Amino acid sequence: MINRNPQLNKHRKLQHLLTTEGLPVEILLQILDTAETFVGVTERDVKKVPLLRGKSIFNLFFEPSTRTRTTFEIAAKRLSADVFNLNIAVSAQSKGETLLDTVNNLAAMDADMFVVRHSQSGAAHLIAKHARPGIHVINAGDGRHAHPTQALLDMFTIRRFKREFHNLRVAIVGDILHSRVARSQIHALTTLGVPEVRVIAPKTLLPSKVERLGVHVFHDMRSGLKDVDVLMMLRLQKERMQGAYLPSPEEYFKNYGLTPEKLSMARPDAIVMHPGPMNRGVEIDSSVADGGQSVILPQVTFGIAIRMAVMSILAGQQV
Amino acid sequence: MKIHIRNGRLIDPGTGMDAILDVFVVSGKILAVGEPPAAFQPDNIIEADGLVVCPGLVDMSVRLREPGLEYMATLESEMNAAVAGGVTSFACPPDTDPPLDEPGLVEMLKHRAKNLNQAHVYPVGALTQGLLGEHLTEMAELRDAGCVVFGQPDGMIANLRILMQAMQYASTFGFSVWLSPQDMNLAHEGVAHDGEVATRLGLPVIPVCAETIAISNIILLAKVVDVHIHLCRISSAEGLAMVRAAKQQGLSITCDVSINHLHLSDMDIDYFDANCHIIPPLRNISDRNALRNALWDGTIDAICSDHAPVDEDAKLLPFGQAETGATGVELLLPLTLKYGMEMKRPLVEVLAVITNKPAAVLGIDAGHLTPGASADLCIFDPETYWKVTAGALLSQGKNTPFMGMEVPGKVRYTLINGNIVYQS
Numbered sequence: 001m002i003n004r005n006p007q008l009n010k011h012r013k014l015q016h017l018l019t020t021e022g023l024p025v026e027i028l029l030q031i032l033d034t035a036e037t038f039v040g041v042t043e044r045d046v047k048k049v050p051l052l053r054g055k056s057i058f059n060l061f062f063e064p065s066t067r068t069r070t071t072f073e074i075a076a077k078r079l080s081a082d083v084f085n086l087n088i089a090v091s092a093q094s095k096g097e098t099l100l101d102t103v104n105n106l107a108a109m110d111a112d113m114f115v116v117r118h119s120q121s122g123a124a125h126l127i128a129k130h131a132r133p134g135i136h137v138i139n140a141g142d143g144r145h146a147h148p149t150q151a152l153l154d155m156f157t158i159r160r161f162k163r164e165f166h167n168l169r170v171a172i173v174g175d176i177l178h179s180r181v182a183r184s185q186i187h188a189l190t191t192l193g194v195p196e197v198r199v200i201a202p203k204t205l206l207p208s209k210v211e212r213l214g215v216h217v218f219h220d221m222r223s224g225l226k227d228v229d230v231l232m233m234l235r236l237q238k239e240r241m242q243g244a245y246l247p248s249p250e251e252y253f254k255n256y257g258l259t260p261e262k263l264s265m266a267r268p269d270a271i272v273m274h275p276g277p278m279n280r281g282v283e284i285d286s287s288v289a290d291g292g293q294s295v296i297l298p299q300v301t302f303g304i305a306i307r308m309a310v311m312s313i314l315a316g317q318q319v
Numbered sequence: 320m321k322i323h324i325r326n327g328r329l330i331d332p333g334t335g336m337d338a339i340l341d342v343f344v345v346s347g348k349i350l351a352v353g354e355p356p357a358a359f360q361p362d363n364i365i366e367a368d369g370l371v372v373c374p375g376l377v378d379m380s381v382r383l384r385e386p387g388l389e390y391m392a393t394l395e396s397e398m399n400a401a402v403a404g405g406v407t408s409f410a411c412p413p414d415t416d417p418p419l420d421e422p423g424l425v426e427m428l429k430h431r432a433k434n435l436n437q438a439h440v441y442p443v444g445a446l447t448q449g450l451l452g453e454h455l456t457e458m459a460e461l462r463d464a465g466c467v468v469f470g471q472p473d474g475m476i477a478n479l480r481i482l483m484q485a486m487q488y489a490s491t492f493g494f495s496v497w498l499s500p501q502d503m504n505l506a507h508e509g510v511a512h513d514g515e516v517a518t519r520l521g522l523p524v525i526p527v528c529a530e531t532i533a534i535s536n537i538i539l540l541a542k543v544v545d546v547h548i549h550l551c552r553i554s555s556a557e558g559l560a561m562v563r564a565a566k567q568q569g570l571s572i573t574c575d576v577s578i579n580h581l582h583l584s585d586m587d588i589d590y591f592d593a594n595c596h597i598i599p600p601l602r603n604i605s606d607r608n609a610l611r612n613a614l615w616d617g618t619i620d621a622i623c624s625d626h627a628p629v630d631e632d633a634k635l636l637p638f639g640q641a642e643t644g645a646t647g648v649e650l651l652l653p654l655t656l657k658y659g660m661e662m663k664r665p666l667v668e669v670l671a672v673i674t675n676k677p678a679a680v681l682g683i684d685a686g687h688l689t690p691g692a693s694a695d696l697c698i699f700d701p702e703t704y705w706k707v708t709a710g711a712l713l714s715q716g717k718n719t720p721f722m723g724m725e726v727p728g729k730v731r732y733t734l735i736n737g738n739i740v741y742q743s
Contacts, residue, residue: 120636
């Protein structure tokens with residue numbers, strides 16, 4: 001029994017943002033275009049627009065995260081919404097309250113939107129399915145499954161620097177297996193018409209049948225980076241650096257860390273991206289991270305515009 | 320009590336009988352089939368026009384959740400569900416809390432079940448204490464308390480020396496050993512089949528080799544130890560091929576499949592449907608198709624419901640955290656019939672895998688209509704479809720991937736020892 005896409009309402013408009021998978025290209029472009037209008041806002045002296053005045057947005061972080069939570073908070077405040085941060089990892093859940101109890105209690109406080117981060121794949125879908133009508137859910141990362149706003153800000157960055165998607169060769173490098181960012185990037189890139197998406201990783205960090213997502217698999221970084229236009233590095237979690245996935249961070253860096261030498265395999269105008277926070281000297285060399293081809297800081301800036309765009313579209317309020 | 324069951328389509332899979340014949344029941348036994356015995360005066364006549372009269376179903380795995388897990392279901396609720404599903408005998412796995420590893424627990428369960436006067440309950444004794452895979456249970460004592468076979472339902476014992484000795488000890492007394500072929504290191508924290516769906520959804524995986532490596536180890540041990548092995552819930556085509564080969568080599572081995580795995584694949588997980596969080600995981604379509612075909616060449620011996628009622632809250636969680644399993648004892652007949660129709664198989668052959676064949680694996684005298692046998696009967700309407708809804712299920716567990724589906728086959732009467740224990 002295949003359900004209709006739970007992200008869209010019956011008029012095929014976005015009602016939740018849970019994953020980039022299955023999102024129509026028009027909606028992806030609508031988000032990117034709306035974000036363009038907000039980039040201007042963030043560059044103004046008065047960085048606020050009154051689009052979401054009176055709306056209540058709850059940041060529900062069941063898994064700790066400072067960066068992502070902060071960017072959502074800034075985005076909501078620039079839209080003049082009221083923002084409430086709940087660090088649930090240390091409150092209700094430890095008292096035995098279930099995920100849905102927590103959500104229903106907050107919904108009863110007249111929430112308009114939930115921004116959800118959870119360690120389990122599917123948590124945001126579950127909340128969206130059971131939240132009362134009218135509440136919008138934004139997935140800020142669920143387990144290994146999806147992190148759609150990260151992927152969208154990456155698409156925004158690519159479009160800013162490369163203009164088009166249809167002529168690009170993009171490589172995603174690192175721990176694809178555990179990465180919600182990679183999955184969301186792959187779906188967004190293929191939907192936007194990128195003709196060649198590559199994933200580069202050792203076999204221990206690749207999920208099976210990943211090629212069915214429409215990507216080409218490389219285990220050797222030098223051949224994988226040959227002639228690419230965009231390099232998307234992934235963060236390697238500390239607990240996976242030494243053990244049964246990888247022997248050591250040093251060996252990982254040697255084979256999969258992005259150095260100037262490996263970067264030279266890519267096109268000379270290739271851009272380097274990273275969702276942050278970076279492990280310098282593990283997945284990326286400092287000279288690359290801070291170098292001329294890096295667009296890592298613009299990514300962060302655009303992240304706010306993208307989250308403003310998603311929130312305003314969900315609330316039905318666009319400039 | 321004398322009962323005359325009139326004009327039903329009598330199907331006795333053990334003998335291959337499929338004909339319009341009457342059944343005569345006296346004092347809890349089947350007295351005769353076909354012509355009425357001399358001077359038979361029934362107290363009760365069941366008109367079975369248009370209905371199938373067959374042996375009561377035998378289910379290889381029904382969890383009653385007692386002792387210890389009453390928040391999920393109770394003995395009463397699940398015993399009612401069983402007879403509503405036409406199930407008159409079933410094995411219950413030892414994965415209760417505490418597990419069925421002490422004679423007292425088994426006696427209590429048997430006693431409570433017997434007082435309800437419903438289906439015959441056959442507890443599977445725990446193979447190791449606490450199901451921890453370390454110390455053997457008192458199997459002979461457990462047999463005296465009512466256990467018929469011994470099993471380890473939560474995957475493989477990691478220490479193969481202990482598994483081998485458990486097999487040897489069980490075989491000393493002629494007990495069968497029921498194992499769930501899943502290597503726990505390979506399964507690790509997996510919740511879904513290692514394929515495209517899990518990759519897409521970002522779910523931790525249980526690869527097929529978790530099953531095949533376990534089967535391989537079991538088969539190699541069974542070649543050394545002369546013991547009957549039953550493999551519970553085969554899920555993969557590769558696993559089946561190994562069982563098929565072992566059977567051809569003459570090994571004493573049987574296996575079953577759950578009704579869920581015959582109908583579903585990992586695709587049915589859709590957007591994280593926690594009702595599809597089932598162990599072993601639902602595998603891909605070609606695995607499912609291999610399972611569907613393996614019932615006819617004798618590789619798979621029986622279909623079971625793998626009944627696992629779960630309280631609602633335990634499924635209202637992200638997929639990986641949701642309790643595993645599906646309620647199913649009331650769906651065993653409908654889903655087996657549906658499967659038989661889809662495979663275009665004669666009813667007599669289809670009913671065999673839920674009556675006489677599982678009875679043979681369990682080693683119990685059930686699942687046939689021979690005169691003199693206990694009058695355990697299922698009388699059902701094969702033409703009536705019904706919708707699976709929470710209200711339609713008597714089980715306390717409403718957790719099923721088949722919720723909302725129209726299924727064929729409505730049980731009209733269930734008889735146990737000649738008593739009508741369910742009627743609709």
